[in-house]
Amino acid sequence: MKKIGFIGLGHMGLPMAKNLVKNQYQLNVFDLNPEPLQELKALGAHVAISATDAIQNVDVIISMLPSSPHVESLYSGPDGLLASITGKPLIIDCSTIAPDCARRVSKAAADKGLHMLDAPVSGGVAGAEAGTLTFIVGGNSDEFNSAKPILEAMGSKIFHAGDHGAGQVAKICNNMLLAVHMIGTAEALNLGVENGLDPKVLSDIMVSSSGRNWSLEVYNPYPGVMENVPASKSYDGGFLVDLMHKDLGLAMEAAQSVKASTPMGTLARSLYAMHSQHGHGQLDFSSIQKLFSGE
Amino acid sequence: MKKIGFIGLGHMGLPMAKNLVKNQYQLNVFDLNPEPLQELKALGAHVAISATDAIQNVDVIISMLPSSPHVESLYSGPDGLLASITGKPLIIDCSTIAPDCARRVSKAAADKGLHMLDAPVSGGVAGAEAGTLTFIVGGNSDEFNSAKPILEAMGSKIFHAGDHGAGQVAKICNNMLLAVHMIGTAEALNLGVENGLDPKVLSDIMVSSSGRNWSLEVYNPYPGVMENVPASKSYDGGFLVDLMHKDLGLAMEAAQSVKASTPMGTLARSLYAMHSQHGHGQLDFSSIQKLFSGE
Amino acid sequence: MKKIGFIGLGHMGLPMAKNLVKNQYQLNVFDLNPEPLQELKALGAHVAISATDAIQNVDVIISMLPSSPHVESLYSGPDGLLASITGKPLIIDCSTIAPDCARRVSKAAADKGLHMLDAPVSGGVAGAEAGTLTFIVGGNSDEFNSAKPILEAMGSKIFHAGDHGAGQVAKICNNMLLAVHMIGTAEALNLGVENGLDPKVLSDIMVSSSGRNWSLEVYNPYPGVMENVPASKSYDGGFLVDLMHKDLGLAMEAAQSVKASTPMGTLARSLYAMHSQHGHGQLDFSSIQKLFSGE
Amino acid sequence: MKKIGFIGLGHMGLPMAKNLVKNQYQLNVFDLNPEPLQELKALGAHVAISATDAIQNVDVIISMLPSSPHVESLYSGPDGLLASITGKPLIIDCSTIAPDCARRVSKAAADKGLHMLDAPVSGGVAGAEAGTLTFIVGGNSDEFNSAKPILEAMGSKIFHAGDHGAGQVAKICNNMLLAVHMIGTAEALNLGVENGLDPKVLSDIMVSSSGRNWSLEVYNPYPGVMENVPASKSYDGGFLVDLMHKDLGLAMEAAQSVKASTPMGTLARSLYAMHSQHGHGQLDFSSIQKLFSGE
Incomplete structure (x- = not known):
């Protein structure tokens, strides 16, 4: 062997x-x-x-x-x-x-x-x-x-x-997209709840519609919607905010070197940095929901 | 009857x-x-x-x-x-x-x-x-x-x-999230391609990973990756840029009235408005890919 | 009379x-x-x-x-x-x-x-x-x-x-630009301070350089840099966050109706909404500095 | 000597x-x-x-x-x-x-x-x-x-x-703020013009009001408003889009290393990258106005 x-x-x-x-x-x-x-x-x-x-x-x-x-x-x-x-x-x-x-x-x-x-x-x-x-x-x-x-x-x-290097590029692209749809999901859920909707009902509708994405399918960021995800365990564990911030930094570096425009991805970086500055760097990255609910 | x-x-x-x-x-x-x-x-x-x-x-x-x-x-x-x-x-x-x-x-x-x-x-x-x-x-x-x-x-x-009204709220939330992951997908694909990746290979990786979303699954915005989608028909037909812009305007209105923060959603509105100003209002909304490739 | x-x-x-x-x-x-x-x-x-x-x-x-x-x-x-x-x-x-x-x-x-x-x-x-x-x-x-x-x-x-109406348009454009340079100033000062600079020295340099703007000249958002501004009085009084948020909503409405792209202006709206959600709606609008310092 | x-x-x-x-x-x-x-x-x-x-x-x-x-x-x-x-x-x-x-x-x-x-x-x-x-x-x-x-x-x-290093930090902060108020100025002018205002009248109002900034004072990005600026010479010469993009990349690097949130600054980077992708990298940076007017 x-x-x-x-x-x-x-x-x-x-x-x-x-x-x-x-x-x-x-x-x-x-x-x-x-x-x-x-x-x-x-x-x-x-x-x-x-x-x-x-x-x-x-x-x-x-x-x-x-x-x-x-x-x-x-x-x-x-x-x-x-x-x-x-x-x-x-x-x-x-x-x-x-x-x-x-x-x-x-x-x-x-x-x-x-x-x-x-x-x-x-x-x-x-x-x-x-x-x-x-x-x-x-x-x-x-x-x-x-x-x-x-x-x-x-x-x-x-x-x-x-x-060579393509593994890193693909990983970075994937994680940038993950950050974008996680934040997009969190803000859509918050927008719905603030307008009177039940987060579970809204999640069910969106996951069956064109809003569907991995965050809604297996990692819902709204507390109480899904069992056994970080959102239902005080955002404990999982993939930490500070690690997502690191990966988004790599995405920015990769974008800068080829002059690629990444407005959503770099906004995601800034929002995760802000979330970390507010003391949440060691929570799971789905805790970005808190940035919208104002907790 | x-x-x-x-x-x-x-x-x-x-x-x-x-x-x-x-x-x-x-x-x-x-x-x-x-x-x-x-x-x-x-x-x-x-x-x-x-x-x-x-x-x-x-x-x-x-x-x-x-x-x-x-x-x-x-x-x-x-x-x-x-x-x-x-x-x-x-x-x-x-x-x-x-x-x-x-x-x-x-x-x-x-x-x-x-x-x-x-x-x-x-x-x-x-x-x-x-x-x-x-x-x-x-x-x-x-x-x-x-x-x-x-x-x-x-x-x-x-x-x-x-x-009453909840149908509109849910529709708006869904379409805002759709716009966000469509743009996120377009910029991730562009970032990968500019860094030397094949768009089809990258799409296959992300759709099997945590980047997965409806845009990748059934509506890939990169020309040639998927058959029978607007991206492979010069972005003809489908859901028009100007209609997506209208829906994002409704999302902003719904956000404004409850002071909800929607950074990704409102950025999406501005990017679709820009895309329309550049003469693409009557193309399918997945044509936002062009904003990144600079065509 | x-x-x-x-x-x-x-x-x-x-x-x-x-x-x-x-x-x-x-x-x-x-x-x-x-x-x-x-x-x-x-x-x-x-x-x-x-x-x-x-x-x-x-x-x-x-x-x-x-x-x-x-x-x-x-x-x-x-x-x-x-x-x-x-x-x-x-x-x-x-x-x-x-x-x-x-x-x-x-x-x-x-x-x-x-x-x-x-x-x-x-x-x-x-x-x-x-x-x-x-x-x-x-x-x-x-x-x-x-x-x-x-x-x-x-x-x-x-x-x-x-x-008719042009007074409102000009007011809205001005206040949107004010929000943008206020937030831009706050994030530039925070970036400098986090990288070891003195906020007063950095303010002096930028107000004498191409970064100059009204916020730096008369309304510095960093506590202690300028006397007799809200930032040095716990952000008390002045122009409230919630009023700025209202004006940015009017800007979005004006943008939506003509399909104008306003990425900075609408991001400003979302950041002020977020700041208000975090409990600061009744502070002066220069308190957006807190969003960056994480207080 | x-x-x-x-x-x-x-x-x-x-x-x-x-x-x-x-x-x-x-x-x-x-x-x-x-x-x-x-x-x-x-x-x-x-x-x-x-x-x-x-x-x-x-x-x-x-x-x-x-x-x-x-x-x-x-x-x-x-x-x-x-x-x-x-x-x-x-x-x-x-x-x-x-x-x-x-x-x-x-x-x-x-x-x-x-x-x-x-x-x-x-x-x-x-x-x-x-x-x-x-x-x-x-x-x-x-x-x-x-x-x-x-x-x-x-x-x-x-x-x-x-x-040591503080010169670079201050320069980067200043240029990031410059990019932000230049883009903010361009989008405010475009919003006004699309709503029927004269760009010169609007510029005069804003430069005398709280929207005032260096771009309005000495470097107006709207063609024809100011003489002897790049905007009135087809955006020829001046400070090139690609150089501004480079400086914004340095700002992102400085932000990343201290986890500073720079939502406006990083959005500016993406917009300048997009503008460059559309073939304008060698124009003066005030040409970002074109991104909004759709030329």
Whole structure:
């Protein structure tokens, strides 16, 4: 069975690594935080003493880091992994980062004769734990086909978005659209309620009509309309406002570089920033409903 | 079989009236334009010489007019129908108008002992012709139940949104949300394409992910992605930009009166107004894609 | 000296009427609230028992009412003044209302052979008390010249904007632009402060540069930067958030009727609505700064 | 007299360098484009063969480059100037770049014992030629005082915004506010004109009222209202749409990093991007008026 070096074991990385272990992969794991390392050791993973140590003699390297500078520094920095990799492991970066950064790093990898894909995920912590993540992958077809079986150990939908960086672009476009229809749904529900409608009745009408969208279908932001969604649990958990804000920042960066107009997407960024400034950065992103209800 | 006075035989009203005739209702029809009257006469309807004439001795009155002032003037003006109605016909106004106007007119009807519902539709000309419209109805439960069988002769989904005016509110909320996710979809697709993605691949990814919405599912705005949608027919037909602009104006009016914040919805209005100013008012509303591609 | 019938003695109307009295005009005054009537009686005005009573045998009628329906009902309703006016008094409506409404009422006046101008004001309660209001007048040149001396008793700047309704249009355009640069100023100051700048230093730089605008010059929204402005008095008094929201609603109405795109103006409306929903409707409109600082 | 190494002689840099020569400074100049070098040589400047050559034995280094990566690479790259500077010249970077980049580079300079200020300008090519630029400077007071006399040879207003990076922040805030009131002015003028007003009359009213701003005062965007502005010369010259778009991108970056909400500023970015997509990137930024008039 293939040997994988896994770097970055946060809220997402840890359950992803666990699923690889469950699927019989041999893991070399590393994170600056010792806690997840202990957890994985108990499951049979080998705990490395550094990122460089984690990638010795592996077939695949997977990284799951918070942002572009982390990825750039891990791979391309003066002490970056690209300088010390031995063999020809396939590199899969699952971080959500700027497409330009993904392209730069995969180019640097290619310059060393290495194959590197961008494979950001959606589905959140719950999806990571259940092994039902969606992976949106950028790289050539051969690279995609090599990575697919490994990604299937952690997710249920594996999309090939296009060449290097395309995984990041598609993820960013999707999340920008998600933010737009979530806010649009919240303001439509608020407009209806302020005009005397029942939020559940209005939701039922819109989800059966042309207003239909994912937020209405599975993640209704109005408290009490749907069970088992963050809106009915004080907006606890889920996909945090501050993480949505980060993704919208990546969308703006991608828009700026090609002079694309994104009026709805950038308004969404400002509304999430405002919501965070009002103290709600650690709530689920459907809590944007509060911005309209004035709570 | 019930006798219906039908007033307003435009692009929507005419096919609606035809479906009632097909369903064996006796129709008294009136419009200022003689053409649709001749068409309905050939099908067996009685052609009235005035709106007042059309509603004599009927069980049901149906009106389908362009805007609030038309409805107010038809029913409540100095020569309004409410002053001359005989008997107790059920009144169903299918126009899309301001909720306040709908409430005022139904109140004036109630003052005369008459029952009046607001029942705006969605589904467009195609839905009107096929008899598959969606009706979103405001009025009390008894009124709704009386109207339902008649509406079912013209539509396939009949929603009860709440009390008088609620049909208009729900329609407006739905269409505002539709405008928001249509524009959001257009700008996400444009952002992806400008960053090198294939619009079809990106659409496939987003419709299977959290970006999913009605625009992506059945009405993709990017030319060539989907067959048989306006985007693949030069944005011909469908739901016109100027009509979407009108509905967004009603949403703003409804928002203003209750001081509801609708940042996405009002931005959508301004973008549709801009698109219309650039000469595209008579294209399908998915043509907003052109605003982003700069054609 | 001319005799004036003055109807509507609220926060603005009362001090305006007082200035007319001070300038030796004979006043017939009316309001539904008895308090301002007593105040004006003590200054020598004649207190009428109804609006109709207030306009008997006067040379000029001035009205100062809260909104379009009030003005329409005062003049054109079934018991409206236009039906009972004797003589040929010049009518000056100083209310801020929809241009369409102003045009309708002045047209109805003209149909009776009467001259009516729209003359909305800016300058707030302080300007009304000091007699330094700005009047923005719509009507023909003769009408404007007749009204000018009277308006000069209450204001220091009297503009002729154009024909009937043009006073309202110009007032609305000005206030929309005011809202836009006030919010723009607030967000620029917040952006600077969050990036480590001193708000006073940044204000000094921008007011001397191309960012200069009235908000920076005389009404800085950041607490502590300028003395004697609402921002340095807990946003007390001044021009209330809810009144700005009302004016932005009129701007939207004027935009909708001509399909004008107003992305900044309608975003401003939504942000003021949001601010009001968060409980700040009765603060000065420069308090929009709080929306950005997250207080 | 002080010896200055000047790097970057584009549309702005060239006239700035000429003004230094006129003020008796000895210049070592460098640019990749030979044309401006010849022009400066004719005026008595020494033409260097590389950036490194240009800064040998100078008292002051001035750079004027297009964007953050250019500045970072000039100073901090592997062959960056910071590695080869001899002596202790004062470094003044006049480029408009990201504050974070300015801070990083000035920190790198400080690590070598060098003083470096950020001193972005406003006033455009005309201001650069006339020697009337505005400099907005970030650095400590001693550094500011050292730089001031040199900047006064090129500009008429020299502001001290705060510590390193603060010059960039203030410039960005100012330009964001400029974009907002320019667009606000354009949409207010369009709204007035569409409602029957004369753009000159409306401009006169607003510039004398609370709508007043720099765009109305000196740069009216409506064709024909003001002489000798870009709007009356087919929007030729001035401050280009694409440059405003670049500055708004820097504002977004600065907003993103501190989670500041900038709804007006980011909407401005999207509208300028849209305007550029429609083929107007090389027009003056007041041409945004065309977006509203639909030309």
